[in-house]
Amino acid sequence: MNDGMTYALALMGAGFGIGLIVLLNIAMGWTRLRLDTEDKARRFLKRDVMGFEAGDEQALTTDRCGFICLEAGGERLGLVLARGDNAVVRALRAGDVRRVDRQGATLTIALYDYTFPRVVLELGRDGQSQAWAERVETFVRAPKRALKEEARHAESA
Amino acid sequence: MPNLPDPILWAIPGFILLVIAEMIYGRLTGKTRFEPRDTAASLVMGLGNTVSGLVLGGIVVAWFVFVEQFALFDIGWAWYWFVIAFVLDDFVYYWSHRWAHTVRWWWADHVVHHSSQHYNLSTALRQPWLNPLTLKFIFLGSWLVLIGFPPAMIAFVAALNLIYQFWIHTEAIKRLPAPIEWLMNTPSHHRVHHATNPRYLDRNYAGVFIIWDRLFGTFEAETDMEEIRYGIVRNLGTHNPLTICLHEWWGILKDVKSARSLREVLGYWLGPPGWSPDGSRETSATLKARWMEEQGLTPPRKQDAQPPVAAE
Numbered sequence: 001m002n003d004g005m006t007y008a009l010a011l012m013g014a015g016f017g018i019g020l021i022v023l024l025n026i027a028m029g030w031t032r033l034r035l036d037t038e039d040k041a042r043r044f045l046k047r048d049v050m051g052f053e054a055g056d057e058q059a060l061t062t063d064r065c066g067f068i069c070l071e072a073g074g075e076r077l078g079l080v081l082a083r084g085d086n087a088v089v090r091a092l093r094a095g096d097v098r099r100v101d102r103q104g105a106t107l108t109i110a111l112y113d114y115t116f117p118r119v120v121l122e123l124g125r126d127g128q129s130q131a132w133a134e135r136v137e138t139f140v141r142a143p144k145r146a147l148k149e150e151a152r153h154a155e156s157a
Numbered sequence: 158m159p160n161l162p163d164p165i166l167w168a169i170p171g172f173i174l175l176v177i178a179e180m181i182y183g184r185l186t187g188k189t190r191f192e193p194r195d196t197a198a199s200l201v202m203g204l205g206n207t208v209s210g211l212v213l214g215g216i217v218v219a220w221f222v223f224v225e226q227f228a229l230f231d232i233g234w235a236w237y238w239f240v241i242a243f244v245l246d247d248f249v250y251y252w253s254h255r256w257a258h259t260v261r262w263w264w265a266d267h268v269v270h271h272s273s274q275h276y277n278l279s280t281a282l283r284q285p286w287l288n289p290l291t292l293k294f295i296f297l298g299s300w301l302v303l304i305g306f307p308p309a310m311i312a313f314v315a316a317l318n319l320i321y322q323f324w325i326h327t328e329a330i331k332r333l334p335a336p337i338e339w340l341m342n343t344p345s346h347h348r349v350h351h352a353t354n355p356r357y358l359d360r361n362y363a364g365v366f367i368i369w370d371r372l373f374g375t376f377e378a379e380t381d382m383e384e385i386r387y388g389i390v391r392n393l394g395t396h397n398p399l400t401i402c403l404h405e406w407w408g409i410l411k412d413v414k415s416a417r418s419l420r421e422v423l424g425y426w427l428g429p430p431g432w433s434p435d436g437s438r439e440t441s442a443t444l445k446a447r448w449m450e451e452q453g454l455t456p457p458r459k460q461d462a463q464p465p466v467a468a469e
Contacts, residue, residue, distance in 0.1 A: 007211070011204075011208070014204050014207075015204070017173060018197065018200040018201060018204065021173070021176060021177065021180075021196065021200060021279075022193050022196055022197045022200070024177065024180060025180060025191050025192070025193040025196050026193045028180060028181070028184045028191075029184070030190075030191060030192050030193065047386065048353075048386070048392075050355065050444065050447060050448060050451070051447070051451075081394065083274075083394065084192040084193075084194055084195060085190060085192045086192070086274045086275075086392075088274075088392045088393070088394045089392075090391070113394070114400070114404050114407050114408065114411075115391070115393040115394050115395055115400060115404045116393070116394030116395070117394075
């Protein structure tokens with residue numbers, strides 16, 4: 001057997017082994033994180049973002065896997081997303097958001113963050129998602145092209 | 158020259174059995190945590206690291222063969238040279254590891270290992286794919302070859318060093334007897350290293366012997382008063398191996414592209430992780446300083462200050 005074949009077989013064997021370990025992990029069970037209360041979600045933000053104090057404007061998603069809030073004072077937007085048995089948090093400043101879209105009660109936030117490019121929040125009520133879409137809009141940074149266009153218009157005016 | 162085996166290849170079955178054993182132990186006792194997608198990501202990163210070693214390892218071998226001709230001494234193969242090489246390699250590992258946390262170019266590679274929010278034996282296998290491309294081996298790997306240690310001996314003891322570090326990635330072992338905790342890197346010391354709690358940032362860089370941290374002022378003991386949070390300061394929102402592998406490189410590229418001067422290029426590339434021209438981002442040093450201020454603790458005196466430290 002040539003070296004190429006040996007390596008290919010070894011790779012397949014390793015892939016199979018990884019699959020088995022992961023299946024064993026699934027079979028043995030694990031506990032998915034749920035953000036049961038707003039307090040619990042706020043604790044994640046306080047724990048992971050030093051100095052972040054959530055304000056009163058806050059919302060949990062209907063599946064209890066996401067949380068959005070404004071910092072007291074409104075400077076930053078706090079996000080908590082359950083990921084497996086843990087949570088990933090972000091404290092966003094103005095300009096960190098690429099775009100925000102709303103469809104009914106669903107809010108989709110696109111970020112300038114390679115490791116966290118898109119957040120989908122199911123907020124339960126249309127009115128609630130509308131209000132949050134407006135709040136998140138204030139954190140949006142226009143794409144460079146649009147800014148250049150705007151500058152060109154301003155110059156020509 | 159003796160025909161040395163590759164200890165890592167021999168250790169792989171043991172790694173697999175121990176990961177499974179820890180998983181079962183965790184399930185029975187609740188003392189360790191596993192999550193399938195995190196486990197899968199760690200193991201795929203480990204496999205990718207092995208493959209990239211086969212593909213890119215030739216660069217490292219070629220460099221060492223080149224450097225070997227300038228060696229000062231012709232160190233033989235006596236058993237005690239293996240022991241000396243092991244200790245010296247661990248010393249080099251300490252500095253290599255320390256700079257992997259304090260120079261963003263090298264952190265971009267090493268961050269992969271810290272990117273899990275879990276701390277279990279599978280985390281030990283979460284390794285980068287592009288390590289040889291960082292050229293760290295030129296700056297830090299050449300010293301022992303230049304002294305005269307045979308490259309094969311260095312590769313052998315370096316592999317033993319990595320095997321030692323496997324078992325310390327666990328929450329299943331709390332503390333070992335005091336003399337061992339004093340001399341050796343242990344699960345307790347290495348948990349501190351993987352923590353993102355400000356008090357623990359950029360501490361305990363040791364591979365095998367924790368004495369290097371004690372000697373160079375980077376040692377921090379684990380405290381039972383504070384629950385450890387694992388991962389990195391901005392944890393990843395994905396388990397995608399490609400993103401895990403490339404995210405910090407991508408960050409460097411984007412930042413360098415936005416730089417307005419050579420100073421900014423160098424800062425984004427070789428400065429501590431989190432460096433920014435206007436100081437608007439956080440490094441380990443700024444995070445730690447802020448935390449100390451919040452706790453009402455005295456910041457370290459200037460003469461005790463560490464070199465710029467990086468966000469974990």
